[in-house]
Amino acid sequence: MRYIVDLHSHSGYAGGVGNISLAGVARTMALKGIDAFGVGDCLQPAWLEKLASLLEEREPGLHALRGAEGVEAKARFVMQTEVILTSAVASGGRKGTHTLLLFPNFRAAMAGVDLLRRWEVKLAMGRPFVKCRDAGDVAEKCSSLAAIDPAVMVIPAHVMTPQGVFGSDHPVDSLAEVYGEFAREITAVETGLSSDPALLALLPELDGKTLISNSDCHSEALNRVGREFTALEIPRPSYEEIVLAIRKRRVRYTAEFDPAEGRYFLTGHRAGLAGHGAAACWYSPDCLPPGGLCPVCGKPLTLGVLDRVLHLSKVQGGGRARQLGQTPPRQEGRTLAPLTEVLAAGLGTRSASGRKAAAFFDLVVKETGTEAELWDLSPADILARFTPLLPEKVVDALVQVRRGDFSFQPGYDGEYGRLRLGEKIGWFGHAVVEKAP
Ligand SMILES: [Zn+2]
Ligand SMILES: [Zn+2]
Structure with missing residues (x-):
C-alpha cells in the first residue's frame, strides 16, 4: 500500500x-x-x-x-x-x-x-x-x-x-x-x-x-x-x-519543493542585514562577485545550496557536476507547488494564508479528497472539474502548475523563492541587487 x-x-x-x-x-x-x-x-x-x-x-x-x-x-x-x-x-x-x-x-x-x-x-x-x-x-x-x-x-x-x-x-x-x-x-x-x-x-x-x-x-x-x-x-x-x-x-x-523555492538556493544577502537597509542581492554560481564578498556590505555572502552542491560534487569526484539538471534522479522526486501558493498566485495576492485562498483550498479539496490527489488529475480534468466552481484565473493557475508551466524566482539567504506562473526562470545568470520600493 x-x-x-x-x-x-x-x-x-x-x-x-x-x-x-x-x-x-x-x-x-x-x-x-x-x-x-x-x-x-x-x-x-x-x-x-x-x-x-x-x-x-x-x-x-x-x-x-x-x-x-x-x-x-x-x-x-x-x-x-x-x-x-x-x-x-x-x-x-x-x-x-x-x-x-x-x-x-x-x-x-x-x-x-x-x-x-x-x-x-x-x-x-x-x-x-x-x-x-x-x-x-x-x-x-x-x-x-x-x-x-x-x-x-x-x-x-x-x-x-x-x-x-x-x-x-x-x-x-x-x-x-x-x-x-x-x-x-x-x-x-x-x-x-x-x-x-x-x-x-x-x-x-x-x-x-x-x-x-x-x-x-x-x-x-x-x-x-x-x-x-x-x-x-x-x-x-x-x-x-x-x-x-x-x-x-x-x-x-x-x-x-522546487529547490529554487528553498530559502538558501542562491548565494546572497537578504534585505535588513546590518549595512543593507532595504537592499537585497543574489547571485548564481556563474555570476559570483569577486571573493564571494557582498558588494553592498562588504561581508562574505551566505553561500547558496547550488554553489555548495556543485562544490561537493567536484570534491567527491565522479565528474557529475556537468550533469546538473539532466541526471535522471535514482529516486523519483515530484516537484510540487504548494496549493495555497498556487491559489494565492491565481488570485493575484501575495499571502498564501489569506482568507480567500483558504476558502478556495477547502473547495478544491472537497472536490478531490486531498491536495495530493488533485495533482493526480490531468490538466483537462482539472479544467472540467473546477469550471465554473472557481474563478477562471484560479483554474488557469491550477492547470499551469499541473502542466509544469511555472518556476520560481530563486530564494537566497533566508528568503523563500517566489512562484512565477507561466515563466521559466533558470538557475544561472542571476546577478541582482534589488532596492526595495
Ligand atoms: Zn533543522
Ligand atoms: Zn551584504
Whole structure:
C-alpha cells in the first residue's frame, strides 16, 4: 500500500508552552493526504509527558489521538525529534548539525531522554543541543542512541541548508567529517526544502542512501503540514514497516519543493542585514562577485545550496557536476507547488494564508479528497472539474502548475523563492541587487 509520511516537525515546545495542536495537525493531515506525522520535540520531557496523555498506540509504533472521532481519528503519529549535534570540524570552529531522530515507541523516547540527561544536555528546548567533542564523539553518541532499539533512526536533516551536514555553515565535504564512523550506519538523509533527488544525485557519497522528504513544519497550517512528504510502499501500517521501507529504499517518490523555492538556493544577502537597509542581492554560481564578498556590505555572502552542491560534487569526484539538471534522479522526486501558493498566485495576492485562498483550498479539496490527489488529475480534468466552481484565473493557475508551466524566482539567504506562473526562470545568470520600493 502507498503510505504517506511527514516525519519532521516542531511542537514549539520550550519552557512549557506548546504552539502546535495535534488535533489541528490531524485535520490538516486529512486534507493534505498525510498518513503518519512526526510529533516533533519528543525528547522535551514536559512535551513527552503531554504526548503520553494525548496519544495511544494504535498499530505498533503508530499513535492515534485518544478519544478522537472522524478524520482526527485517522491520523497517526510517530515519536520524533530533531537534535543539534555540535562538534569541532576540520575547517575550524564548531559546527551544529541538525539531525532527525525517530523512535519506535514511548519507551524508546524515554530512554533517549535518559541518555541526553546522562550527557548533561539541557532539555528545556524542544530541539536540544548535544555537545560533542569531535567526529569520534558524534559517532559514539549516535551509536548509543541507535543502540536503544534496532528501529531507532538517525537521519541527517535538511542536508543542504546552512544548518545541515553539507550546508554552508562551517562547511565539510563528507558525512564522515561530522558523523565519523557512524556515517557508514546512516541509511537515509533528508532532502529538505532546499534540495531534491535530482540535485543530490550529483553527490556520490549519497549513492547508497535513501532520500526522504518532510515538512519540518512549526505549525498546523495548510501551507506547512505536508508541504514536503515521502510516499512509501509498505505491506501494512506500523513504525517497523516505515523504517524498513526507508532502509530498503521502498520509496515511491518524495514530494519536493522546487529547490529554487528553498530559502538558501542562491548565494546572497537578504534585505535588513546590518549595512543593507532595504537592499537585497543574489547571485548564481556563474555570476559570483569577486571573493564571494557582498558588494553592498562588504561581508562574505551566505553561500547558496547550488554553489555548495556543485562544490561537493567536484570534491567527491565522479565528474557529475556537468550533469546538473539532466541526471535522471535514482529516486523519483515530484516537484510540487504548494496549493495555497498556487491559489494565492491565481488570485493575484501575495499571502498564501489569506482568507480567500483558504476558502478556495477547502473547495478544491472537497472536490478531490486531498491536495495530493488533485495533482493526480490531468490538466483537462482539472479544467472540467473546477469550471465554473472557481474563478477562471484560479483554474488557469491550477492547470499551469499541473502542466509544469511555472518556476520560481530563486530564494537566497533566508528568503523563500517566489512562484512565477507561466515563466521559466533558470538557475544561472542571476546577478541582482534589488532596492526595495
Ligand atoms: Zn533543522
Ligand atoms: Zn551584504
